[in-house]
Amino acid sequence: MIGRIGRAAAFPRFVAHDLRLSSRGLASMFGSLSPRGLGVLIALLFLALHAAAWPIAGWLDSVEDGPNGPARIATIVAGGVALVIPWIVGQSLVEFTRTLFGRSDLELILSSPADVHALLAARALSIALGAVASVGLLLAPLADVAALRGQLHWLALYPALLAAGLAGTGLAVVLAMALFLAAGPRRARLLSQIAATAVGASAALGAQVIAMLPENMRASVLAALAPAANDAGPGRSLLMTPVRAAAGDPRAILLWTAFGAAVFVLACVLFGERFARAAIVSSGAPANAGSSAKTTSRFGASVGAALRAKERRVVWRDPWLMSQLLLQAAYTTPLAVILWRGGGPTGTVGVAFTPALVVIAAQLAGALSWIALSAEDAPDFLATAPVSRRAIERAKIAAIGQPIALILALPLAALAFASPWAGCCALLFGAGAVASAALVNLWRQAPSRRGLVLRRHSQSKLVGMMEHLVSILWAVAVAIAVIGSWTTIVPLAAVAGVLALNSKWAAVGKAGP
Amino acid sequence: MPAPDVPALVLRSLTKSFGARAVDGLDLAIPPGEFYALLGPNGAGKTTTLRLVAGLLPADAGEIRIFGIDARRSPIDAKRIVAWLPDEPMLYDKLDPLEYLEFVSGLWSVEGRRAKRLAEELLESLGLWPHRRERCEGFSRGMRQKLALAGALIHEPRLLMLDEPLTGLDAAAARQVKDILTDRARAGATVIMTTHILEVAERLADRIGIIAHGRMIAEGTLDELRSSVGGGGATLETVFLDLTSKARRAA
Numbered sequence: 001m002i003g004r005i006g007r008a009a010a011f012p013r014f015v016a017h018d019l020r021l022s023s024r025g026l027a028s029m030f031g032s033l034s035p036r037g038l039g040v041l042i043a044l045l046f047l048a049l050h051a052a053a054w055p056i057a058g059w060l061d062s063v064e065d066g067p068n069g070p071a072r073i074a075t076i077v078a079g080g081v082a083l084v085i086p087w088i089v090g091q092s093l094v095e096f097t098r099t100l101f102g103r104s105d106l107e108l109i110l111s112s113p114a115d116v117h118a119l120l121a122a123r124a125l126s127i128a129l130g131a132v133a134s135v136g137l138l139l140a141p142l143a144d145v146a147a148l149r150g151q152l153h154w155l156a157l158y159p160a161l162l163a164a165g166l167a168g169t170g171l172a173v174v175l176a177m178a179l180f181l182a183a184g185p186r187r188a189r190l191l192s193q194i195a196a197t198a199v200g201a202s203a204a205l206g207a208q209v210i211a212m213l214p215e216n217m218r219a220s221v222l223a224a225l226a227p228a229a230n231d232a233g234p235g236r237s238l239l240m241t242p243v244r245a246a247a248g249d250p251r252a253i254l255l256w257t258a259f260g261a262a263v264f265v266l267a268c269v270l271f272g273e274r275f276a277r278a279a280i281v282s283s284g285a286p287a288n289a290g291s292s293a294k295t296t297s298r299f300g301a302s303v304g305a306a307l308r309a310k311e312r313r314v315v316w317r318d319p320w321l322m323s324q325l326l327l328q329a330a331y332t333t334p335l336a337v338i339l340w341r342g343g344g345p346t347g348t349v350g351v352a353f354t355p356a357l358v359v360i361a362a363q364l365a366g367a368l369s370w371i372a373l374s375a376e377d378a379p380d381f382l383a384t385a386p387v388s389r390r391a392i393e394r395a396k397i398a399a400i401g402q403p404i405a406l407i408l409a410l411p412l413a414a415l416a417f418a419s420p421w422a423g424c425c426a427l428l429f430g431a432g433a434v435a436s437a438a439l440v441n442l443w444r445q446a447p448s449r450r451g452l453v454l455r456r457h458s459q460s461k462l463v464g465m466m467e468h469l470v471s472i473l474w475a476v477a478v479a480i481a482v483i484g485s486w487t488t489i490v491p492l493a494a495v496a497g498v499l500a501l502n503s504k505w506a507a508v509g510k511a512g513p
Numbered sequence: 514m515p516a517p518d519v520p521a522l523v524l525r526s527l528t529k530s531f532g533a534r535a536v537d538g539l540d541l542a543i544p545p546g547e548f549y550a551l552l553g554p555n556g557a558g559k560t561t562t563l564r565l566v567a568g569l570l571p572a573d574a575g576e577i578r579i580f581g582i583d584a585r586r587s588p589i590d591a592k593r594i595v596a597w598l599p600d601e602p603m604l605y606d607k608l609d610p611l612e613y614l615e616f617v618s619g620l621w622s623v624e625g626r627r628a629k630r631l632a633e634e635l636l637e638s639l640g641l642w643p644h645r646r647e648r649c650e651g652f653s654r655g656m657r658q659k660l661a662l663a664g665a666l667i668h669e670p671r672l673l674m675l676d677e678p679l680t681g682l683d684a685a686a687a688r689q690v691k692d693i694l695t696d697r698a699r700a701g702a703t704v705i706m707t708t709h710i711l712e713v714a715e716r717l718a719d720r721i722g723i724i725a726h727g728r729m730i731a732e733g734t735l736d737e738l739r740s741s742v743g744g745g746g747a748t749l750e751t752v753f754l755d756l757t758s759k760a761r762r763a764a
Contacts, residue, residue: 300625378603
C-alpha cells in the first residue's frame with residue numbers, strides 16, 4: 001500500500017522535474033532572450049505556422065469536396081500515418097537510448113529509494129511528448145486551420161497523434177531494452193542508434209524499394225495496399241485503425257488511444273526494473289573501444305597529410321556517424337538503380353534526379369564540414385601546433401571530400417550512364433554545392449560536440465538556413481542547366497550573393513566585441 | 514638559433530582581461546633548463562597565463578618572449594619549440610596511441626624515423642606500449658593523461674608547460690609522470706607546471722612563483738620563500754597560505 005502511494009507521488013514529481021529540465025533546455029537554445037521575448041517569439045511562430053497551413057487546408061478542402069474525395073483524403077491520411085508513426089518510434093528510440101546511456105541524473109535518482117517504474121514512466125512520457133511535439137508543430141496548425149474552415153474532423157489529429165506518441169514510445173522502450181538485453185551494453189547503444197535511423201526512415205525507404213520493383217510486381221503491391229488505404233468507411237483491418245482515428249472516426253479514436261495507452265503502460269510496467277538495472281550497467285560499462293588494424297606506420301607525413309589522415313580516421317571510425325552517412329547513400333542507391341534501368345538519356349531522368357544528388361552532396365558536405373571544423377575534438381591542441389589556422393582548415397575541408405565522393409560515386413556513375421550531360425552537370429554543380437556548404441560552415445564555426453551533428457542547426461539557425469538556401473539554389477541551377485538554359489546563371493549569381501553576404505557577416509562578427 | 518643564455522621565457526607587463534583582470538601586468542623570467550612551479554589559489558590567473566604563452570589566447574598588452582622569439586609577433590615560430598599540456602587531456606577517441614603520435618609529430622614536422630623511435634620510446638616508458646593499437650575511447654583518465662604527455666614530448670619541446678598534470682592520476686602513474694618531467698628538465702628542457710599539490714612543487718621545482726589576482730606576489734627557491742615569511746622551517750603550504758592571505762587582504 002505504502003509502495004503504491006509512493007509510486008503515485010513519485011510519478012508527478014518526476015514529470016515536473018523533467019518538464020523543468022526540458023523547458024530550461026528549450027530556453028537555453030534561444031540564448032539571452034528574456035521569458036517575455038521567448039513568449040512573443042513562440043506566439044509569432046504559432047501565427048506563422050497557422051498562416052502557412054492555410055493554403056494546405058484549402059487544398060485538402062478542395063480534395064475532399066472533389067470527385068472521390070473521402071477515398072483520396074483517406075489515402076493522404078494513410079500516407080501521413082505511414083510517415084509519422086515510424087518517425088515517432090525512431091525519435092523515441094534515439095531519446096530513450098540517450099536517456100539510458102547518458103548518465104545525467106540517473107545515478108543520483110537510482111541511488112534513492114524512488115520507484116523505478118514511476119521514473120521510467122515519467123522519462124518515457126517526456127520522450128513521447130517531445131516526439132509528438134516534433135510532428136505536432138506542423139500538424140497541429142493544419143488541424144486548427146482546417147477546423148476553422150469548417151472541417152472539424154481534422155481535430156481528430158490531436159488525439160490520434162497523442163496516441164501515436166504513447167504507442168510509439170512504448171514500442172521504442174521495448175525495442176531499446178530488447179537490444180540492450182540481446183547485444184549487451186557495449187553494442188546496444190550503436191545498434192539502437194542505427195535501428196532508430198532505419199525505423200525513422202523506413203517509410204521513405206519503403207517507398208524507394210517499391211519504386212525499384214519490376215513494373216508488374218509494383219502494380220500488384222500498390223493494388224494490395226490501395227483498398228485498405230482507401231477504406232474510408234468502417235474499416236475491416238485493425239491495422240488501419242490509426243488511419244481511421246486520424247481521419248476522425250470516433251470509435252477508431254477510442255480504440256487507437258486505448259491501444260497507445262496500453263502499449264505505453266505495459267512497456268513501463270514490464271521494463272521498469274530492467275531499465276534501472278540497464279542504466280546502472282551502462283553507466284559503468286566501458287566504451288566500445290575498437291582496435292586499429294596494423295596499418296603501415298605513417299610517421300613523417302607532412303602537416304597536410306597528417307591532418308587529412310586524422311580527419312579520415314575520425315570520420316570512418318565513428319559507426320554512428322557512418323550509419324547516418326550510409327543512410328544517405330541508401331537513399332541514393334534506389335535512384336541509381338532506377339537510372340540504370342532507364343538505360344539511357346531520357347531527358348526527364350536528369351531533370352528529376354540531378355537536383356536530388358546535388359542536394360544530397362550539399363547536405364553531406366554540410367554535416368562533414370561541421371564535424372571537421374566545429375566539432376573538432378581537440379581545438380586547443382591544434383591551436384598550439386606550429387601551423388596556421390588557414391592551413392588546418394584547408395586540410396580539413398580537403399579531407400571531407402573523400403567520403404562524399406565515395407557515397408555519391410555509384411548514383412553519379414548511374415546518372416552519367418543514363419544521361420552524360422546530366423552526369424557532367426551533377427559533378428560540376430555538386431562540387432560547387434559541396435564547396436558552398438563547406439564555406440558556410442568554415443565562416444561560421446561554433447564549437448560543439450560531434451554527437452550533435454544531426455542537431456547542429458538548432459545551435460546555429462543562421463548556418464542551417466544558409467546551408468539549406470545554397471543547396472536549394474544549386475539544385476535549381478543544376479535543373480536549369482540540365483535543361484540547357486543559360487538562365488542557370490541566375491541561381492548561380494544568387495549563390496554567389498548569399499556566400500558573399502555570409503562572408504561579410506562572418507567578418508563583421510569576428511571583428512565585433 | 515637563439516644564444517644559449519637567452520631566457521626560456523620572459524613575460525613583461527602581460528595583461529589579459531575577461532571583463533575583470535585575469536592577468537594584471539605580470540612579469541616573469543625563467544632561465545633555460547629550470548623546473549618552475551607556478552602556484553596560486555583558484556582563479557589567480559595561472560592557467561590564463563600559460564594559455565597566453567601557448568598562443569591560445571591573445572594578450573591585451575605586454576610582451577611574451579620564448580627563447581628570444583616574440584610570441585605575439587611570430588606565434589608559429591614560438592609554437593615550434595613549445596608544448597602545452599592542459600589539465601583535461603586533448604585526445605581523439607577514435608585514434609590509437611601510435612596514430613595520435615603520428616598525427617602530433619606530423620603537425621610539428623618531426624622527421625619520420627626519429628618520430629617513430631621517439632613514439633616507441635615514450636609509449637614504452639609510460640607503460641602504454643601494450644595499448645598502442647587500442648583506441649583512446651576505452652582509456653582511463655591516467656592513460657589519457659600519459660598519452661597526452663607523450664604527445665607533448667614527441668616533438669622534443671624546449672619549453673614544456675603543464676597545467677595540473679597530476680590531477681586524477683594514481684600513485685604509480687603520478688610517479689611515472691614526475692620522473693619523466695624531472696628527466697626532461699635534467700636534459701635541458703624548461704618545465705613550467707601549475708599544481709595544487711604543494712608537496713610536488715616542493716619536491717620537484719627549482720623555483721616557485723606564487724600569483725594572486727593576476728600578479729606575482731612572491732618568487733624564488735623554497736628557502737627564499739620561507740625566509741620571505743620569516744619562518745625558517747615552514748612548509749610550502751604554510752608559506753603559500755600566508756602569502757595568499759596577505760594578498761587577499763591587500764586586494
